[in-house]
Amino acid sequence: MRYISAYPFLVSVLLSTTGYAADHPSWQADNIKDPKSLSPLRHHVRSLHHDNKEQDSSEQIIVTGTRDPSQTARKSSSPITVINGDKLRSTGMTDIREALVQLSPSISREVNGSDQGSIIDSLSLRGLNADQTLVLVNGKRRHTTAALNFDGGSQQGTTPVDLDMLPISSIDHIEILQDGAAAQYGSDAIAGVINIILKSNNKGINMQSTNGGYYTGDGFTTGENINAGFNLGNRGFFNLSAEYKHQDRTQRTGIDPRTGLNNDLATGQPQITREAIEGNFGYHITNKIEVYAFGTFTHRDAERWAYLRAPSTTAADGLSAVYPTGFEPVETLPENDYGVRA
DSSP, X not given: OOOOOHHHHHHHHHHHOOOOOOEEEOOOOOSOSOGGGOOHHHHHHHHHXXXXXXXXXXXXXXXXXXXXXXXXXXXXXXXXXXXXXXXHHHTTOSSHHHHHHHHOTTEEOOSSOOGGGGTSOOOEETTOOGGGEEEEETTEEOOOOSSOOOOSSTTTTOOOOOGGGSOGGGEXXXXXXXXXXXXXHOGGGSSEEEEEEEOOOSSOEEEEEEXXXXXTSOOOEEEEEEEEEEXXXXXXXXXXXXXXXXXXXXXXXXXXXXXXBSOOOOSSOOEEEEEEEEEEEEEESSSSOEEEEEEEEEEEEEEEEOOOBOHHHHHHTTOTTTOTTOXXXXXXXXXXXXXXXX
């Protein structure tokens, strides 16, 4: 019988352990009494002060889930993840939800929904319903979608925040509180909080073009965006983002055993064309008085194929001559979405 000493094994494991740290641009708090209501101008002042410094994301000052103006992600008693906007855009995704799913393991999404539920860009935090995650923009509540989710299951009847209505080019960073925060924020924060901090640059122009598709030849997607910052007499800033996105539909159903045809288009992503614009403004009137405002306007046209009505259904309605292989309706969803906070 062979015996292995546990002590050399333990020492070798301890010596071989390696730590990794991710780099993120830093931004630190100034003298703020309530960072939960932090204005875009304060974000701008702090980012200007630390433009050329980088640090571990765990040392970044956070404003989500705390009232301490010097709280960092490392020292926070709540599990908070900070994702830089450049990392979001480097994923190659054209919308915020798909980028977050790739970067945060606590965030998931419905693979292929149906009806209007597949058009809305909702997400699930810690496996809970989409309407149980509070979404903030610059610390302010983001309005929910007007489209009701008719899908069966736990998401039925929900009206979550539609992240597709926010241009990804406008984001400086995102703070994710991966814990229940209902006591602090209300019942819509049972799953956690996602705080989207907008860019507050006062100079420079950034442009990005993203194009791609699937190996099957469908689902071609293009995203074009531009972001520009303007200096307002060294007392403020105006940051503007504009974005265009087009997404072709995909078909993943396969052959329908009822008809032997591959004509059921219900499973797959919808076809979407979306234009969005976002503005973020801040100005110091005096050293103690500041004004700020931010807002978005988005227009979206979307089409979603519903489930195939089999030939037996059309025959019962006396429409077999018109639809001999069945009938598949198309749901359309034209939207104008806007929100302004000041």
